[in-house]
Amino acid sequence: MAAKLKKGDKVVVLAGKDKGKQGEITAVFPKENKAVVDGVNIAIRHTRQSQTSQGGRVAKAMPIDLSNLALLDKNGKATRVGFRVEGDDKVRFAKTTGDVI
Numbered sequence: 100m101a102a103k104l105k106k107g108d109k110v111v112v113l114a115g116k117d118k119g120k121q122g123e124i125t126a127v128f129p130k131e132n133k134a135v136v137d138g139v140n141i142a143i144r145h146t147r148q149s150q151t152s153q154g155g156r157v158a159k160a161m162p163i164d165l166s167n168l169a170l171l172d173k174n175g176k177a178t179r180v181g182f183r184v185e186g187d188d189k190v191r192f193a194k195t196t197g198d199v200i
Contacts, residue, residue: 102127103180103191104134108200109171112139112163121171125160133162172196 104110104124111121122136140163148154169177170193178195191200 110168111171111177113169114167132165135160135162
């Protein structure tokens with residue numbers, strides 16, 4: 100099945116503690132139905148010091164469920180994603196504007 104949201108997409112959070120925040124998807128985990136969005140769902144992780152890195156408290160973006168994300172269209176509004184065939188290619192399009200993503 101084709102992915103509605105992919106790495107590099109600009110999204111907005113629909114639910115949860117970060118509702119309304121916008122960011123770019125940096126990683127997608129299809130089997131877990133989750134994605135990591137830059138600057139959203141930040142948690143503090145404690146890391147031990149090593150020869151290569153300084154230890155301490157590190158802010159890390161944690162995965163968020165795909166159902167809580169919506170793609171941003173060219174107008175900056177949340178939209179659903181649809182699929183259609185143009186020529187020989189299956190393309191994603193924004194349901195609000197009809198533009199190909």
